[in-house]
Amino acid sequence: MTSPTGRPAAGQRPGLAATVGLYVLARLALVAVVTVLMLLAGTPLLIALLIGLIVALPLSMVVFRGLRGRLDAALSESRNRRSQERAALRARLRGEGVQNSDDLSEPKSDGRES
Structure with missing residues (x-):
């Protein structure tokens, strides 16, 4: 969850x-930083x-290393969330978990008549 300012809520990662x-x-x-150090050592700009x-x-x-770990965690979390959303979308497209109004109004017959 994010706050109204767009920043992560307390206790959540960005x-x-x-x-x-x-x-x-x-x-x-x-x-x-490395380029400036090389320039101070007298190296030409392009080479530096x-x-x-x-x-x-x-x-x-x-x-x-720590920042890369946070990035890996954020990528993994995003990948998991997207795969869950994709699976939910595919289920909705197949019609799983959604009841039609026709299904509610008439009970299904098993093919036998009384």
């Missing part, structure tokens, strides 16, 4: 979009940016 956004921002910040991109990938796996 949603998938917020977690992905946070992870992307953290990764971009790491690339920026390329090195920043390459170094940030394995470094983020170590530095952002």
Whole structure:
């Protein structure tokens, strides 16, 4: 459940979009930090940016381990919710769990007449 402000209610984790956004921002910040460090060392901008991109990938796996765990949990939760919604939709399309008004008005006959 979310509050009227769109933020998660107390005790709940942020949603998938917020977690992905946070992870992307953290990764971009790491690339920026590595790039700035390379620029301070006297490396040209393009080379520093390329090195920043390459170094940030394995470094983020170590530095952002907890954030990646939250992202994995959010993805798993979203996947489970979507599969439940898909199963419910398929059941409704097959007519399972839904009673027609015709079914309620007349009892079904077993083929024998009295």
